Amino acid sequence: MHKLANRLDHFSDSVIRRMTRIANQYQAINLSQGFPDFDPPKPLIDALKQAADYGPHQYEITWGSAEFRRLLAKKQQKLMQIDINPDENVLVTCGSTEAMMCAVMTVCNPKDKVIIFSPFYENYGADAILSDATPIYVPLIPPTFEFDKQQLREAFEQGAKALILCNPSNPCGKVFTKSELEYISQLAIEFDAYIITDEVYEHMVYAPHQHLYLASFANMRERTICCSSLSKTYSITGWRLGYIIADKRIIDGCKMIHDFLTVGAAAPLQKAACAGLALGDDYYQQLTETYTAKRRLFLKGLDDLGLTYYEPQGAYYVLVDISTLNPFKTDFEFCEWLIKEVGVAAVPGSAFFKHPEYRYIRFHFAKQEPTLIAALERLSKLKEKLSCLKN
CATH class of the missing domain: 3.90.1150.10 (Aspartate Aminotransferase, domain 1)
Structure with missing residues (x-):
């Protein structure tokens, strides 16, 4: 065979x-x-029981229920300090795993190059390969896991179409500083590249460190694709609810990939998760x-x-x-x-x-x-x- x-x-x-x-x-x-x-949290469990009894049990709109997107946009707009239109800038996915896959497939053609910091979450290399893209690895150097600026510039000079940024980082727990993010932003603009961020651990940052959203940096909104999920924030890893927040042009492309990749995230789980998105500060x-x-x-x-x-x-x-x-x-x-x-x-x-x-x-x-x-x-x-x- x-x-x-x-x-x-x-x-x-x-x-x-x-x-x-x-x-x-x-x-x-x-x-x-x-x-x-x-x-x-108990409100999510109670909401899940309610959804089991009363639904919805059929397909939700492909890119996510209107209520879920509205509440997510409200929550993330406050955190990210950018305007987020729930109809134009949000896509609900089957976990952040699908969100990352959608993002890479949306921006990359076969043989395009994608920069990945090493150490990295193991899916990133696979995402690039499954998209027929070529990963370029740039080391984060222990014990502080900082990157060498010249090495990163040389990676962009190879014609990288995108960079994947996990912040806070899995597996090393690094939180990228403002100056590091500014340098990444400068290179992305100079070389006309996209930044695909994985920000699943945005609420797990330890003082005195602070999580900063790259999408909020000057001139980065239109080229940053923010991928995340509800899994870790609400302790619902098995619910597989993720999302992408990006410029409308990018989201429209991601919607097409998502539509034929998974069709949509589970409708009753989206309904129940709204109870989490509605929680206060x-x-x-x-x-x-x-x-x-x-x-x-x-x-x-x-x-x-x-x-x-x-x-x-x-x-x-x-x-x-x-x-x-x-x-x-x-x-x-x-x-x-x-x-x-x-x-x-x-x-x-x-x-x-x-x-x-x-x-x-x-x-x-x-x-x-x-x-x-x-x-x-x-x-x-x-x-x-x-x-x-x-x-």
Whole structure:
């Protein structure tokens, strides 16, 4: 039979989701795939029950229900400090995963080049490949994960059509500074490129850092495609509700891709999620405080265990340096052993770097305090078990 598509040769299944499957097999505490183990806000659950009883249960308008788009535009307009027309500037997608795919497919022709910062969320490279675009990787340099300005300029000089910006960053937790975003903006304008932002963790930024929206920078509104989702903000990762906010010209293109890619996001879930979009500012303040406390607890635990890590400025991930711990050939082998012998799941850092880096593993701390404490207790046996392994 004919060989399957060549694009399959350039990426594998999701390493993150693979680690979850292994964690489930061995009943490990899953700090690999970034989803909470606690419920969404009660208003969303109540609204979901209402939607189950009264609907809607049929197709919603392809680009999202009018109520959902109106409430989302109202919320994000206040945050982003730009005018957002719910009919012209908003598209509701099946999670931010589809939002990113739509964005790349909308702006890129085959063989166009897309800049991706490394480390990166593993989907970005796949998005480029599935769009027949060519990724150009620019390193974020530990421990501060800053980029080299000249390297970034040289990437644009190669004719990049777009740059993907995850801010706050998954997996390293970097929050891009105003001066960094200004420099990215300058290059985008100079080289006439689009910026596709992934801003899923916009409400999880830790003082003194601040999240700034690139779309609000001078002359960037028409070339910035903001992708995000409700998954992390409202602890509803399984609802798969994402969105794109962009200039009308871009949104019109994204609508066409979306229409034939997934048709539309789930109607009853859009209805229920409106209860979340209607929450007041106090909810988002409390969300930040909650994750700040989880971060504090987990990082102190890592300190107590003598583990080296890079302190996240945003999001809910932490890269732990295992360079002095890993007796295996790869970080994947280390993570498999960690699940089976220690009972905690992490993601091998090589899943996030263009050039395999076996020094890191990624944990997340979007869990209840008892779960994090239990994970840290298991990790307290890590060095002892490794010592037995080496002997």
